[in-house]
Amino acid sequence: MGQGIDLSIIATFITNNIHYVILVMTVLLLFSLVVFININMKLSYMNKRYKKLMTGMDGSNIERILMAHIDEVRELVKKVDQLETENKRMDTLSKKAVQKIGVVRFSAFEGIGSDLSYAVAILDYNNNGVVFSSIFGREDSRTYAKPIIDCKSTYLLTDEEKSAIEQAIKK
16 A cells, blocks of 8 residues: 555554653643643733722722713713804804904094094904094084995095094004
C-alpha cells in the first residue's frame, strides 16, 4: 500500500523513553496550572474593581448615575435650544428697535434768535425709521415727520434732515 507512519516505531520510542515523556508532560501540566492560577487571580481582581465601579463611591449604582446624567444633559439641551430660539427672536426685535439718533439744531430764518429749529433722525439697525423736523418762526412753529427707509425718504429732505440722518448712522 502507500507509505504510512509505522506506529510500532513510535510506540517503541515512547516505551523506551517513558520517564522523559512523563517528565515533559508534568512540566507542561505545571506550566498550564501556573498560567491558569495567574488568569484566575487577574479575573478576580477585575471582578472586584467592576463591582466597586458599579456600586460607585457612595454605594449608588453607576448605571443609575449615568442615566441620571444623560437625562440632565437632555434637559439642558432642550433649555439651550429654547434659549437659542429666544435669542434669535430678541435679536430680530432688537434690530427693529431704535438704535441710532441724530440731532441737528439750526436757525431756520435769519434774524430769529438762537437755534430753535431742529431735525431729529431716529433709526433702527437697518437704517429705517423717521426724521422729525421742527421749523420755529416768530409767529408759528411747524413740525414735519418723514419716513426713512435705508437712509432715504420718498419726501424731499432738507440739508439739516440729511445731516441728522448722517449723525444717526455714524452712531
